[in-house]
Amino acid sequence: MPMALIELNNLQKTYRVYQKKEGLRASIKGLFKRKYKEVQAVRGIDLQVEQGEFVAFLGPNGAGKTTTLKLLSGVIHPTAGSATVMGHIPWRRENDYRRRFALVMGQKNQLWWDLPAQESFRLHQQIYGIEPDTFQHTLDELSDLLGLRELLSQPVRELSLGERMKMELTAALLHSPEVLFLDEPTIGLDVVAQHNIQQFLKYYQEKRKITILLTSHYMKDVAALCKRVVIIADGQIQYDGSLSGIIDETTNRKLVTLQFADPIDKRLLGSLKRFGHIVHHEAPRVKLGVTRDDVPAMLTAILDAYDIDDLIVEEPPLEEVIADVFARVSETSATQSELGLSRSNDTQVGEAE
């Protein structure tokens, strides 16, 4: 069986975190005796990504998305499990591997703050050993696509956040990586800048057919770019499939909006409750959450009983569905730990001198 381009097997990462208590007294005590907590950031991820895929990692803060990208970039070592990217084990940090991928982090910057981005780019050229002609060609292409030409000679500290992010992307792409890891590349950007970066990534990925793993909190990024979505919560994969598939698989709810010809009174609202729960009402419209299988029967009944001007049946918004998935995961893990059912290597509180 040919190996996938990126392959993760039961990948795990545990951190030991110092539990600091509030107050001076506790701090002094902490000088002598410290309590540590084992935090499992990633608890066994299996994943295969083929060449040319554009995959999104979705998940709440602290779900393990960034940790996974850091493991795949070889920045940190795993506690258990294995991973290969293009046949390399990332945390061995072989130069042959490091020349073939790039990592962009929306929260961290690598460009020299006080120097024009151009100077940092030249440094990259030398570190990656890029031929001068190729370098100039790539830089021209990227700066045209991202509209950076005039900004190349301005100190990075004088650039706007959006411009800086574009520079970071340029820096990461100068050596034409085959695999790109993007950790929240649009964080903190305005709508226009977000859109620009999305458009750029889309174009670039389609043209170069590179493989991209992206984490983002913006559903728009994901909807615009990725066919495949991996939901990570609580350090594990909760869903892996298409974006539209999330709705089919994780919810059996539809939203039905009714526009009444007659005014809405309490009695009417009361009688609507037997069809489903009322999500929102603002005269003359009422929005109901209804179980999918019940929709046809409900519509017949309502159209019989009331005078309806307009009617919309739709899927619930993606953000809500995903938020539901997150909420469900954290609920389950909370109940499990309450019942003492937590997995054997789950959160452990240990003491150490």
Add this chain to the structure above:
Amino acid sequence: MAGYRPSYSRVFLTFARNSLVRDMSFRTNFILQSISTVSWTIMNIGFYLIVFQYTDSIGEDTGWGRDEFFVFLATTWIINSLVQTFFMPNAQQFSELIRSGNLDFALLKPIDTQFVISFPRVDWAALSNLFMGLTLLGYSLFQLTTRETNPLILDWRAVLMYPFYIACGTVIMYSVMITLASTSVWLGRNQTLYNFWFYITNFSRYPMEIYKVGWGMALWVFFTFLIPVLLVVNIPARIMAKPLNTMETHYWQLAGYSIFATLICLTVSRRIFVRALKSYRSASS
């Protein structure tokens, strides 16, 4: 593609160049820094001029008279300025990279991580002390070779060994610093770097003969064999300041040991550095 290696010298030149461009863009800061470094140096020499008004030499019968000692002092400045120009800002920065999690980027580069950590910044302003050191060295050697009684005859072997042992000393200092900065990985934060630097250079900047009395022996052993900072300045300074043919056997032995100590320091610090990278946790974004 497989056997490809980046050109380290060219990367280093770009580091140095970028640092210079950066320093130049804060011109006044650059000038003030140079002035403060040079003033400190001048006060330093003023202090020793006062000391030599009360005595003819540092320690009795040690041969460290005024001009010999000024060769010693010049050597101290040369080594310190090299360390402060090339390594100090980087060791400091390394500590900060660990704390902030920005070490990530250094780890991603297809180039030796210790190299990319050790050299990115060059503090050009600190180099002004190198020129002060060279000037003082020239002046003192002129005094020594032209004095009426017992003038020093410059030995070509000494002239060759001097820069070699300066390099060894600088490497020892570098190793100590990179080791210290690496500990930030386990400590989360290590701000003792500058203090520590001050403490150990305090020991290294006097002739080792002064420690060889009473309990000073303990210090001598500690700073010669455990953290060999006493060798850093003493060996090259001794070779240059006094005639080679009168150099005592134990000095020759120490000079030999010095090469060995340099290699050991470099190896040990490399090991600790690599070990530290394994424990790096990358502060989250």
